[in-house]
Amino acid sequence: xxxxxxxxxxxxxxxxxxxxxxxxxxxxxxxxxxxxxxxxxxxxxxxxxxxxxxxxxxxxxxxxxxxxxxxxxxxxxxxxxxxxxxxxxxxxxxxxxxxxxxxxxxxxxxxxxxxxxxxxxxxxxxxxxxxxxxxxxxxxxxxxxxx
Numbered sequence: 001x002x003x004x005x006x007x008x009x010x011x012x013x014x015x016x017x018x019x020x021x022x023x024x025x026x027x028x029x030x031x032x033x034x035x036x037x038x039x040x041x042x043x044x045x046x047x048x049x050x051x052x053x054x055x056x057x058x059x060x061x062x063x064x065x066x067x068x069x070x071x072x073x074x075x076x077x078x079x080x081x082x083x084x085x086x087x088x089x090x091x092x093x094x095x096x097x098x099x100x101x102x103x104x105x106x107x108x109x110x111x112x113x114x115x116x117x118x119x120x121x122x123x124x125x126x127x128x129x130x131x132x133x134x135x136x137x138x139x140x141x142x143x144x145x146x147x
Contacts, residue, residue: 004046004063007136010124011096014107017128018094021067023047023141029085031117033075040075040119041068043093043131052140061134068127069107079113089114089115090141096124 008014026044033040046065081087090112098105103123110116 003087003133004065005130006128008124008126008128014094014096014124014126017067017126019049020128020131021046021065021091021094022049023147024065024091025062026089026091026094027085028080028082028087028089033064033072037073039068039070040072040117041066043067046130047137048115048134059141060137062137063134064131066129066131069119070125070127071122072119073122076078076118076120078116080115080117081112089113 004020006013006017006020008017022045024044024046026042028112030044031042043064043066045062048063052060080089083135092110092112095108095110096105097108104121105124107119107121107124107126108116109119
């Protein structure tokens with residue numbers, strides 16, 4: 001299986017990365033903001049949705065994946081206990097909210113349980129890269145559609 005490597009330089013590109021990262025699982029301690037480098041990075045176990053959607057012949061898989069955002073000016077979070085480094089999060093989506101004056105804005109990472117991380121950015125510059133081979137997983141993520 002070929003490893004995934006993507007870049008995002010606009011909102012459409014970010015949607016592609018978001019689709020690949022939907023239902024990725026990570027620990028709070030696997031995220032870091034490096035203000036001196038204007039970088040926010042995370043490492044997660046990404047679910048391989050394209051393979052799962054191809055049908056019953058493909059076994060559900062995950063891959064250890066790194067994502068980093070450049071030109072990050074500020075990071076804020078809501079409903080994420082920063083001190084609980086072993087706390088597990090499930091990433092639902094990454095979206096871009098443009099400023100009144102492009103190309104800056106907010107990249108919002110939305111997690112299950114109403115958790116949110118907001119990255120104030122000069123512009124969109126994001127990178128995704130699988131860090132190793134995929135492994136089989138026992139289950140396919142599902143969402144409660146009550147809302």
